[in-house]
Amino acid sequence: MSLAPYPAARFRRLRATPSLRALHRETRLGVEDLIWPxxxxxxxNERDAVPSMPGVERLSIDLIVEAAREAALLGIPAICLFPYTDVSLKTEACEEAWNPHNLCNRAVRAIREAGIEIAVMTDVALDPYNANGHDGIVRAGIILNDESVAALVRMALAQAEAGADILGPSDMMDGRIGAIRAALEAEGHTHVTIMSYAAKYASAFYGPFRDAVGASGALTGDKKTYQMDPGNSDEAMRLIARDLSEGADMVMVKPGMPYLDICRRTKTEFGVPTYAYQVSGEYAMLRGAADHGWVDGTAVMMESLTAFKRAGCDGILTYFAPEAARLLNA
Structure with missing residues (x-):
């Protein structure tokens, strides 16, 4: 395409006023793009702050129901639940993960009983229930893939039976999507969707989240034998292709902002529903800088969320969701 030379072509003409900028804006962020973790x-009626995530709190189930109602009123289409499990319930076999009455499953049922019209997403990984802090079962220092998958299937079925709409396997064990999908079909949960954490990197940005779910102190070693190397891109495409072939309905890239190139490749190469998680470390950096007056908090929040959309994401898991929704609704 040949453009007219300057001065016939002046790009600043379309930037001159808010109205003109709005008319030719290529990427638009909406409330419907947000998922609130x-x-x-x-x-x-209990709440306690997560010190490494200013403004984020752990909420008891009754307050989770109220948060879900707030989200629905704001137009946020989905929430995602993560449990802060008492240390006494954490074991090496992770049995609490598939307890029908664990924190997460009780919260899902409470939201369903309240009749709130919102999609509920759950996390399928063993770390909140694991005495070793890992996403899989550990024996002699080794994270066991196939035994972990069997446990994850039991966990996923318990969440589906509680009423979860979206299961989010975030464990990065090989073969777990196919095993979970087969179990859901066999048990009649054909309506339950899977948003696979297909490209989840072994990232240093997860620290505040581990504080929030109480997994930081328990973790022995690191997660590099099952989460992806941050230097890899082609591998992410292979993992996404595999998870889609096994029955994933949607895929996720995690973390978000440092991996926008992976988001773009995913959308371009597969054309499937693509999501990103603006993880705890990303949130903490932006919020911390804003709280110190180093950046304009509102501006960097909205700019960062728009970047996900520009990179091809259909939605974003973000702790900024209610704050962003209020601005978008204004």
Missing amino acids: LFVRDGD
């Missing part, structure tokens, strides 16, 4: 704790 929430941390569940035990108790009644």
Whole structure:
């Protein structure tokens, strides 16, 4: 395409006023693009702050229900639940993960009983229930793939039976999507969708999240034998292709902002529903800088979320969801 030379072509003409900028804006962020991650704790009318995530709290189930109602009123289409499990319930076999009455499953049922019209997503990984802090079962220092997959299937079925709409396997064990999909079909949960954490990197940006779910102190070693090397891109495409072939309905890239190139490749190469998780470390950096007056918090929040959309994402898991939704609704 040949453009007219300057001065016939002046790109600043379309930037001259807010109205003109709005008319030719290529990427638009909406409330419907947001998923709000929430941390569940035990108790009644209880909330406690996550120090490494300013503004984020763990909420008891009754307050989780109120948060879900707030999200629905704001137009946020989905929430995602993560449990803060009491250390006494963490074992090496992770049995609490598939307990029908664990924190997460009780929270899902409470939201369903409240009749709130919102999609509920759950996390399928063993780390909140694992005495070793890992996403899979550990024996002699080795994370066991196939035994972990069997446990994850039991966990996924318990969440589906509780009423979850979207299961989010975030464990990065090989073969877990196919095993979970087969189990869901066999048990009649054909309507339950899977958003696979297909490209989840072994990232240093997860630290505050591990504080929030109480996994930091328990973790022995690192997660580099099952989460992806940050230097790899082609491998992410192979993992996404595999998870789609095994029955994933949607795929996720995690973390988000440092991996926008992976988001773009995913959308371009597969054309499937593509999501990113603006993880705890990303949130903490932006919020911390804003709280110190080093950046304009509102501006960097909205700019960062728009970047995900520009990179091809259909939606974003973000702790900024209610704040962003209020601005978008204004």
